[in-house]
Amino acid sequence: MADISEKLQQQVMQAYENDTPLNIIGGNSKAWYGREPQGEPLYVSGHSGIVNDMPSELVITVRAGTKLSEIAGALDKHGQRLPFDPPYFGEDATIGGTVACNFSGPRRPYAGSCRDFMLGCTMLNGKGEKLRFGGEVMKNVAGFDVSRLMAGSMGTLGVLLDVSLKILPHRLAEQTVVIDAGFKQAIKLMNHWAGTPLPVTAMCADGNLVYFRICGTPSAVERSMRDIGGSIYEDGKAFWKDLREHQLDFFQSDAPLYRLSVPPAAAFEPLAGTTEHDWFVGWGGAQRWLKSDVDFAVVQSYAQKLGGHAKLLRGGDREAEVFPPLAPALMALHKQLKHSFDPKGLLNPGRMYKDL
Amino acid sequence: MPAQLLSSLAKLLPESALLTSEEALRPYECDGLSVYRGLPFAVALPETMEQAQSIIQLCKQLNTPVIARGAGTGLAGGAMPTKDAVVLSLAKFNQIIEVDVDNRTATVQPGVRNLAISEAVVEHGLYYAPDPSSQIACTIGGNVAENSGGVHCLKYGLTVHNVLGLKFLTMDGELIELGGKALDNAGYDVLALLHGSEGLLGVIVEVTVKLLPKPEMAQVCMAMFDDIEKAGQAVCDVIAAGIVPAGLEMMDSLAIQAAEAYAQVGYPTDVAAIVLCEVDGTAHGVNDYIEKVEAVLTGAGAVETRISQNEEQRLQFWAGRKAAFPAVGRLAPDYYCMDGTIPKARLAEVLKQIAAWSDAFGLPVANVFHAGDGNMHPLILYDANKAGELEKTEAFGKKILELCVQVGGTITGEHGVGVEKLDAMCVQFGKTELEQFFAIKDAFDDKRLLNPGKAVPTLHRCAELGRMHVHNGELPHPELDRF
Numbered sequence: 001m002a003d004i005s006e007k008l009q010q011q012v013m014q015a016y017e018n019d020t021p022l023n024i025i026g027g028n029s030k031a032w033y034g035r036e037p038q039g040e041p042l043y044v045s046g047h048s049g050i051v052n053d054m055p056s057e058l059v060i061t062v063r064a065g066t067k068l069s070e071i072a073g074a075l076d077k078h079g080q081r082l083p084f085d086p087p088y089f090g091e092d093a094t095i096g097g098t099v100a101c102n103f104s105g106p107r108r109p110y111a112g113s114c115r116d117f118m119l120g121c122t123m124l125n126g127k128g129e130k131l132r133f134g135g136e137v138m139k140n141v142a143g144f145d146v147s148r149l150m151a152g153s154m155g156t157l158g159v160l161l162d163v164s165l166k167i168l169p170h171r172l173a174e175q176t177v178v179i180d181a182g183f184k185q186a187i188k189l190m191n192h193w194a195g196t197p198l199p200v201t202a203m204c205a206d207g208n209l210v211y212f213r214i215c216g217t218p219s220a221v222e223r224s225m226r227d228i229g230g231s232i233y234e235d236g237k238a239f240w241k242d243l244r245e246h247q248l249d250f251f252q253s254d255a256p257l258y259r260l261s262v263p264p265a266a267a268f269e270p271l272a273g274t275t276e277h278d279w280f281v282g283w284g285g286a287q288r289w290l291k292s293d294v295d296f297a298v299v300q301s302y303a304q305k306l307g308g309h310a311k312l313l314r315g316g317d318r319e320a321e322v323f324p325p326l327a328p329a330l331m332a333l334h335k336q337l338k339h340s341f342d343p344k345g346l347l348n349p350g351r352m353y354k355d356l
Numbered sequence: 357m358p359a360q361l362l363s364s365l366a367k368l369l370p371e372s373a374l375l376t377s378e379e380a381l382r383p384y385e386c387d388g389l390s391v392y393r394g395l396p397f398a399v400a401l402p403e404t405m406e407q408a409q410s411i412i413q414l415c416k417q418l419n420t421p422v423i424a425r426g427a428g429t430g431l432a433g434g435a436m437p438t439k440d441a442v443v444l445s446l447a448k449f450n451q452i453i454e455v456d457v458d459n460r461t462a463t464v465q466p467g468v469r470n471l472a473i474s475e476a477v478v479e480h481g482l483y484y485a486p487d488p489s490s491q492i493a494c495t496i497g498g499n500v501a502e503n504s505g506g507v508h509c510l511k512y513g514l515t516v517h518n519v520l521g522l523k524f525l526t527m528d529g530e531l532i533e534l535g536g537k538a539l540d541n542a543g544y545d546v547l548a549l550l551h552g553s554e555g556l557l558g559v560i561v562e563v564t565v566k567l568l569p570k571p572e573m574a575q576v577c578m579a580m581f582d583d584i585e586k587a588g589q590a591v592c593d594v595i596a597a598g599i600v601p602a603g604l605e606m607m608d609s610l611a612i613q614a615a616e617a618y619a620q621v622g623y624p625t626d627v628a629a630i631v632l633c634e635v636d637g638t639a640h641g642v643n644d645y646i647e648k649v650e651a652v653l654t655g656a657g658a659v660e661t662r663i664s665q666n667e668e669q670r671l672q673f674w675a676g677r678k679a680a681f682p683a684v685g686r687l688a689p690d691y692y693c694m695d696g697t698i699p700k701a702r703l704a705e706v707l708k709q710i711a712a713w714s715d716a717f718g719l720p721v722a723n724v725f726h727a728g729d730g731n732m733h734p735l736i737l738y739d740a741n742k743a744g745e746l747e748k749t750e751a752f753g754k755k756i757l758e759l760c761v762q763v764g765g766t767i768t769g770e771h772g773v774g775v776e777k778l779d780a781m782c783v784q785f786g787k788t789e790l791e792q793f794f795a796i797k798d799a800f801d802d803k804r805l806l807n808p809g810k811a812v813p814t815l816h817r818c819a820e821l822g823r824m825h826v827h828n829g830e831l832p833h834p835e836l837d838r839f
Contacts, residue, residue, distance in 0.1 A: 057699050130788070139769035142777070143793055144552070216637070220640040334543055334544055
């Protein structure tokens with residue numbers, strides 16, 4: 001619980017002066033993500049603490065090094081939560097790292113992503129200038145939306161100092177039901193129910209079962225269960241947490257793990273060289289994991305045919321590109337944007353793309 | 357140059373798609389904020405992507421500013437032309453390209469009207485959620501450029517939360533595609549950055565929106581208060597009770613009286629404030645929550661509550677609120693609509709200060725308020741024909757926006773900066789942020805030809821105004837002369 005923003009600012013200014021590349025480290029719970037980290041470590045987890053908790057405004061402002069567990073605990077006291085259900089991937093996970101990765105959990109298709117709940121941030125750009133964008137209110141169109149741009153930028157545009165996020169109340173009741181279904185049928189079922197007003201807040205499929213989580217008032221949950229049918233899955237809470245944290249058996253493998261983002265109703269046809277056992281479908285069909293030694297380029301082209309894109313999430317060759325390739329004009333724009341924030345290219349260089 | 361520009365444009369477009377006479381240009385002289393006007397050099401109405409690309413490339417070559425325009429319903433002068441600029445109207449890009457029911461998306465051209473999307477998909481039980489009050493006229497391209505909101509954004513988000521994919525043209529005429537029908541896109545979130553960028557970064561040429569299933573049911577609780585502070589607190593209480601209303605709106609007595617006189621929907625005219633709280637979802641959920649809403653509002657001191665008993669009554673409850681702007685428009689020759697956002701807890705204090713200034717300036721104010729998300733629309737009543745009254749109104753408006761920033765809010769919640777709030781931007785941001793904005797602008801448009809002079813004020817302007825945001829305890833523009 002300390003404000004070390006001045007120290008961090010000095011460190012970034014120093015790095016700018018000396019042309020020292022920096023590797024921004026929060027809780028170090030996601031060091032496995034993205035390309036291989038390079039540069040001098042810049043430790044930001046000391047910059048932590050809740051700055052402003054405003055339950056009736058549905059807004060919380062926290063320093064970037066604050067642990068997710070601390071935020072969850074504070075929000076829970078008012079019956080509230082981070083709506084995007086972030087995975088931790090380690091107990092030291094911080095909000096800054098979560099925003100930098102734009103990680104969201106099983107609730108994401110129905111509630112929104114981490115980026116959707118970004119309201120404002122304070123950050124250091126690559127020159128060590130301290131900048132404040134957005135604010136602590138839900139509607140704000142003053143200036144370019146840099147706060148949302150920061151989400152998912154992997155620390156390549158700036159060092160987050162604090163973030164303001166929209167929060168939401170817990171739902172009153174929750175129940176998980178399962179129906180026997182292979183992937184093809186599961187994708188049909190999930191998209192069918194996603195097209196109705198029922199309060200479904202998570203759906204996934206493992207090839208044998210399709211899982212539905214329903215959250216709302218007790219009577220709304222009961223009625224939705226009747227409509228959807230299937231049987232109650234007793235340990236629902238633990239299941240969704242294990243899915244979020246990649247603790248399910250499916251994720252216990254040494255093979256590279258790919259993550260595909262595709263239109264939710266895209267038909268399921270296993271890629272050549274893979275079997276149904278290599279797949280897990282989340283986000284109601286919109287996020288699909290593949291554990292396989294198949295070449296990244298092959299997976300990418302498969303995802304593109306489905307109307308989406310793929311990234312290498314864990315394992316594999318982290319010296320090569322791991323994120324989806326960008327069209328030349330878009331990559332050129334990325335480089336110019338990177339340059340506008342970090343003219344010397346010192347912040348997390350190459351962590352996202354080789355040339356960023 | 358003008359002659360060369362004109363002859364080159366004429367080669368790119370059919371005669372009917374290029375407007376140059378003063379008479380033809382006049383309808384384009386302003387957007388919904390008609391106090392700021394200017395005629396452009398020409399208006400181009402391309403019909404094809406190739407035409408739009410060539411116009412942009414030509415303008416870049418000849419250093420001519422390009423001002424993209426949708427329906428012109430903006431409220432901040434964001435589409436106001438300048439005399440050296442070509443207005444690029446997207447009015448002819450008005451086709452719904454695809455409705456994908458399985459994936460719940462619609463891909464549309466930028467000139468498609470907001471409401472037309474929902475109308476096109478109603479048969480599938482779907483709709484497009486953001487509902488700015490101009491939704492029958494405003495276009496989706498403009499909605500993206502302004503990141504438009506509406507009365508339902510507390511629950512359903514702004515435009516940025518409901519767009520999955522975009523295609524846009526850069527100032528080089530290059531077509532860039534972002535996202536699609538998947539839930540996220542690769543690389544930086546340029547898609548989010550373009551939302552609310554007010555035409556300064558690119559020209560939107562195609563939008564893929566997310567469609568939502570229509571709620572089974574919606575119900576409104578209308579609560580009357582004899583004290584505006586109690587009403588403000590009631591709004592906070594609803595949120596603190598764990599309810600996420602689909603809409604949570606508030607009006608003060610002058611707005612209520614105007615709305616009732618105009619729409620005759622049965623609002624009591626002797627109360628200090630009305631709060632409208634709508635919940636939607638499944639019938640079961642709505643029944644549970646509307647009772648809770650009523651209990652909270654009563655507990656907060658409402659003198660009377662009414663719950664809509666059917667769809668007709670629900671629409672009737674809303675009719676007064678939705679008619680508030682034209683209704684207030686009958687009270688005075690002109691009104692000036694503000695758009696600041698504040699933390700809800702500061703509402704009573706801000707309204708009191710506005711009332712005090714209203715007396716001091718001698719200008720009445722009616723308040724309508726997207727209370728759930730803290731977005732205020734004070735409407736300052738004035739008469740533009742009275743010498744000095746517009747200037748007085750603008751001065752009053754600026755004080756309100758400064759107050760919004762002071763209490764932790766922002767100068768614009770949903771209408772944008774345009775030309776109107778450039779000075780207020782100097783209050784909200786310091787030198788380093790403004791420089792970063794220009795650096796972003798340059799990354800997209802190095803010659804600064806896309807809608808120049810809007811949205812982001814130059815450092816000189818801020819310095820000359822003396823409206824300086826004190827940043828980290830330092831004065832923001834030490835390198836500039838002060839006048």
